[in-house]
Amino acid sequence: MTLEKDAELKARAEKVIPNGMYGHEWVGLLMPGTPQFFSRAKGAYLWDVDDNRYVDFMCAYGPQLLGYGHPEVDAAYIDQLQKMDVGTGPTAHIVELAEKWVSMVDHADWAMFCKNGTDATTMALMAARAYRDKKKILIANGAYHGASNWCTPFPHGVTDEDRAHFISYTYNDVESLEAAVAEAGDDLAGIFASPFKHDVFTPQELPDPAYAKRARELCDEKDALLIVDEIRAGLRIARDASWSLIGVKPDLTSWGKSLANGHPISALLGSEKAKEAAGKIYVTGSFWFAGAAMAASLVTLKLVEETDYLERMISMGDRLRDGLDEIAKRRSIEISQSGPSQMPLIMFPDGKGGYDMDIGYKFCTGLLGRGVYFHPWHNMFISAAMTDADIDLTVQAADDTLAELLQVSAA
């Protein structure tokens, strides 16, 4: 595997892009030798600029749901692009798409569209505050809701005032949620929750129904809004909002990433109760009303409703999980696999209650060299385009990598 062209581009990028790259796709956050630049993708595969092929377990960090370059989705995108994309007003697709979401998602009575996940979470935040003119917002420790000044995980460029009205609580912990609600007093505007705990560097946790139900009750008691951030998990857990599986209806849900199988669109959905507040906030963007991504989203949602994409993703995720469990058992090593199997996080316990990130990075490097793109500390994504053969190739690559790592550590 050579990465010559990648190295050349990285050197050029260093000169004209701060740090050579930024945000979640900056490979400076990963192992040395991780390719930064890619040239093409199809189905479950991604090719870097040096033409190395990978089975891609990051799915563009979520946007890719049904496989890269899905012919039906892309045909709808291109067709609308040729007619009109960004115009002086939206196309009829915006109405069709809002109707589609309202019919698909039980809690939703209306929809607004935007471009990135952060747009949708920021709109949720503003709508919750506009709802009863209250300020305090509860966010779980370690949860990611985007990269605007109110939620970006790093402190640079952010003032204390930007974070003045946020109170943190521990996910799945009813007592800590109740304490945070008490701290907010009469000023509670809303509670943010992720569909499940999918924080980085830490095992994922499914939602405890008692926590989700208590969050609902507390919002009702305080006349505040319950916001579930579906941006990462949406359409990967259910064909409805993710908490429909545990019988809890949010007031607002923010969606992004996968809605148009890679084309840029995100959404805020809400219940009747939150509609007036959502109509009051002034939110917009030059590209938010563009027709092509909406046309692509309509086809994506049709495929979500009509195909077994979700069941296939779950079965591929289970196949991977079983394969890795078998390796762990046979080789007497501990592998932590957490979260829903279609959104796995794989880490190596260090025997002291933590995780051995060095092995995690080496494991991912070994897989890269064998044509598999894994992430050492962020949840991964199974795509509906993956096949049994892709998973079997991955499990074999994992076994070969671990054999090599064990040999080195024994030597």
Ligand code: PMP
């Ligand atoms: N919320 C969650 C749960 C996310 O995973 C992300 C993106 N990783 C966001 C919000 C922000 O989305 P975007 O990067 O599209 O702004």
